[in-house]
Amino acid sequence: MAATRATRPPRSQKTIDEYLLSEQQLEDMYYHMLLARKLNERMLALNRQGRAPFVIAGAGQEAAQVGAAMALRKGTDYLAPYYRDLGMNLVFGMTAREAMLNLLAKRDDPNSHGRQMPSHWGNTARKVVTQSSVVTTQFLHAAGIGLAAKLRKDPIVVMACCGEGSTSRGDFHEALNFASIHRLPVIFFVQNNGYAITEKNEKEMAVEHVADRKRAYNMQGAVVDGMDAIAVYQTVRPAVDEARKGGGPHLIEAKCYRLWPHSSDDDDSRYRTKNELEEWSLKDPIKLFRERVESDGIFPRGDLDEIEARVEEEIREAAQWALMQPDPAPEDALGFVYKEL
Amino acid sequence: MTALTAIEAVRTALDEALAADDRVFILGEDVEAGGVFRATEGLRARYGERVIDSPLAESSIIGVCIGAAHYGLRPVAEIQFADFIHAGFDQLCSEASRWSYRTLGDAHLPMVVRTAWGGGVHGGQHHSQSIEAYYAHMPGIKVVAPSFPADYRSLLHAAIADPNPVLFLEHKRTYRLFRQEMDGAPAETRIGKARVTRQGGDLTIFAYGLMLHESLAAAETLSGEGTECTVVDLLTLNPLDRETILDSARATGKVLIVHEDTLTGGLGGEIAAIIAEHAFEYLDAPIRRVAGPDIPPIPFHHAMEDFFMPNRDKIASAARELAAY
Structure with missing residues (x-):
């Protein structure tokens, strides 16, 4: 498909300019969002078949994740993600096969080789900082990377991610405070998906927006529609550029919606209504994206079907392949407690 | 320097x-x-x-x-x-x-x-x-x-x-x-090594921090009384130098562990367990510990603080009993 598109001019140069994104980037955006969603769907299917013990997904947050991650420089900038950030990791280079190795806690999972639960990301070579299940600790790690880069005068940017539930923890405050004091190149990117497991926003905070707190830190920030990948990119990209030039940290809140239960072990019918879910499903970020780029004439209707087919095949192959990969040996539990001198 | x-x-x-x-x-x-x-x-x-x-x-x-x-x-x-x-x-x-x-x-x-x-x-x-x-x-x-x-x-x-x-x-x-x-460059040292600071054949005292100095003072006192103590400066608390700990426990057969930390769950328990597991046959007496009492440490008033803190006298007294066992 890319080859055929390369042979003709973009459908709408004006729109592409407004988007700040090239046709290829828009295609990548759609591909990564779709890959994240379809991977999550396959993961849940494997869980229901009893082949994967646990799934924690980012359904509903793909636009926020992919839009924000695409604003970073792959290979240069750092990502300190949280457990729903499959979409971010895909943009940073994770393959469908690796995602499946991670789900199945296989020996060769590059994230933790079966030592952590699924979706606990980390890939040093790709500059994805290893994360644990403890939330918001990574905000301070991001500040530390920002401080190190500032000391070394390296023009990099760090993006730290969390859900809005995590913003109640002390490390959120400490990290924003520290980063702002030293004007560090950190984008604190909060994906407000409406729920901290069962708790709605009003149980977590007394302000309307997480980003309202930027004033407390004398920090720049914004609230953006997290169901709109293009809007997210357009908000995050200038912030990244500014931070890279020494403009200091930003607090960006993407308003999204957690379309799925908290995890494969959660029953969300206990705490949210079908009506609410149906209402938000109409705003599914992947559907919205496709409608927008098609109605703006970037891609002819049906043109993106090919990506859907490619994603389906990629995932089918990845799952099949990953299931055959070796598990860690029991005694692989030992080792690497310390890095040898 | x-x-x-x-x-x-x-x-x-x-x-x-x-x-x-x-x-x-x-x-x-x-x-x-x-x-x-x-x-x-x-x-x-x-x-x-x-x-x-x-x-x-x-x-x-x-x-x-x-x-x-x-x-x-x-x-x-x-x-x-x-x-x-x-x-x-x-x-x-x-x-x-x-x-x-x-x-x-x-x-x-x-x-x-x-x-x-x-x-x-x-x-x-x-x-x-x-x-x-x-x-x-x-x-x-x-x-x-x-x-x-x-x-x-x-x-x-x-x-x-x-x-x-x-x-x-x-x-x-x-x-x-x-x-x-301290002359010249710092000594090449490895983390993970304990040091025998004083050599004596009657018993071994394991300590670190301030208690190492109090243990050395107690060993000096006991030496005057005819009891010779080995004093081991643990230096690294994790990972413990099991080899030095076991060597010394086997050599003297009597072990006194000293720390300021409260007794229960303190490092003394781990050191005692290492010795009990691997050098039991060499022991001539039950392992002794001198440690802070199991109260929230440390009360402010000087009399209560002194009561809490292990010191050379408490160590010497425990060492005497151990030597006499």
Whole structure:
């Protein structure tokens, strides 16, 4: 498909300019969002078949994740993600096969080789900082990377991610405070998906927006529609550029919606209504994206079907392949407690 | 080089490390002004932005150092009093300690957390505590607790050179206890090695920090009475030097473990267990412990503080009983 598109001019140069994104980037955006969603769907299917013990997904947050991650420089900038950030990791280079190795806690999972639960990301070579299940600790790690880069005068940017539930923890405050004091190149990117497991926003905070707190830190920030990948990119990209030039940290809140239960072990019918879910499903970020780029004439209707087919095949192959990969040996539990001198 | 106190030895090591490697930097409360114990005095003037005041927030200090170490720098954090380090417990124990483990060594954290610990300074409940057992329990963090000025210098260099997180415990009462000659470069020292500080055939005392000096004083007293003690300076509390511990326990057959930390769950229990498991046949007496009583440490009033603290008399008295067993 890319080859055929390369042979003709973009459908709408004006729109592409407004988007700040090239046709290829828009295609990548759609591909990564779709890959994240379809991977999550396959993961849940494997869980229901009893082949994967646990799934924690980012359904509903793909636009926020992919839009924000695409604003970073792959290979240069750092990502300190949280457990729903499959979409971010895909943009940073994770393959469908690796995602499946991670789900199945296989020996060769590059994230933790079966030592952590699924979706606990980390890939040093790709500059994805290893994360644990403890939330918001990574905000301070991001500040530390920002401080190190500032000391070394390296023009990099760090993006730290969390859900809005995590913003109640002390490390959120400490990290924003520290980063702002030293004007560090950190984008604190909060994906407000409406729920901290069962708790709605009003149980977590007394302000309307997480980003309202930027004033407390004398920090720049914004609230953006997290169901709109293009809007997210357009908000995050200038912030990244500014931070890279020494403009200091930003607090960006993407308003999204957690379309799925908290995890494969959660029953969300206990705490949210079908009506609410149906209402938000109409705003599914992947559907919205496709409608927008098609109605703006970037891609002819049906043109993106090919990506859907490619994603389906990629995932089918990845799952099949990953299931055959070796598990860690029991005694692989030992080792690497310390890095040898 | 002249004779240095422990605090001067720490300052000297920091100065040497900052001069030798521009990846080294210091982060902590009041460090730009020299720190409350003066460990970093003069360093801000010499190294500028590599000596950084932190906000009063211990989780920040440790969490930021994790990020900077991950990036490839060599942070040396200062937690002003060990009593306040627990606000950073999560960062140390849930994060730093597992960095290498959970990445199979792809990532690691060459970082040091220095902190002032220990009683006998009229610091009350939150400026006197022993915190080592909490952290020595956690695989992935090395815990070091020197007693002599020269060891402060050489072990701090070893800690900064180590590719792993090291908790470097500085007993406040040892800071200015006495001076020690240090000529030339610091001794090459490895983390993880205990040292036989005094040799004697009748019993072995294991200690660290201020209690090492109290144990040496008690051993001197006992020597006058005809009982010769080996005194082992543990130096590293995690990982423990099992070889030196077992060698000495087997050699003397009688073991006294001394720490300021409260008795239950203190490191003495682990040392006793190592000996009981691996040197039981060599023992001529039950293992003894002298430790703080099981009360929240440490009461402020001097009489109660003295009651709490193990000291040379309490150690000598336990050693006498052990020798007579």
